[in-house]
Amino acid sequence: MTHDFSAAQRARFRALLEEQREADRSNAFAATRNMQLISDARQDSSTDDEHDPEGVTLAFERSSEAAMVQRSERGVAEASAALARLDDGSYGLCEECGNEIATARLEARPATTLCIECARRHGA
Numbered sequence: 825m826t827h828d829f830s831a832a833q834r835a836r837f838r839a840l841l842e843e844q845r846e847a848d849r850s851n852a853f854a855a856t857r858n859m860q861l862i863s864d865a866r867q868d869s870s871t872d873d874e875h876d877p878e879g880v881t882l883a884f885e886r887s888s889e890a891a892m893v894q895r896s897e898r899g900v901a902e903a904s905a906a907l908a909r910l911d912d913g914s915y916g917l918c919e920e921c922g923n924e925i926a927t928a929r930l931e932a933r934p935a936t937t938l939c940i941e942c943a944r945r946h947g948a
């Protein structure tokens with residue numbers, strides 16, 4: 825079973841996925857750079873993180889940047905995987921139940937691998 829997309833739809837999903845991948849790539853890049861800046865700031869201050877309020881703030885900021893890097897890198901990977909599925913014809917099919925994923929859902933989340941029913945079952 826394959827999703828019956830028109831050439832225009834496929835081109836549109838490809839553009840959406842490439843856009844997402846680019847955005848996530850630059851987010852990952854920016855967050856990685858921010859982490860480096862924060863590390864540098866911590867080394868400069870040479871204070872004890874546990875007791876210095878600024879150190880705690882920097883540690884918190886660093887961990888939110890780290891989470892951003894992770895999220896963005898996952899986004900890049902998901903977009904790449906979805907682009908590969910566009911090429912091999914499995915794009916738009918639910919990884920779990922094999923049903924077609926609604927086009928409206930793909931428009932909103934082009935890299936999704938689950939149909940709405942399976943996504944709800946996973947609580948995502």
Ligand SMILES: [Zn+2]
Binds near residue numbers: 918921922939941
């Ligand atoms: Zn499903």
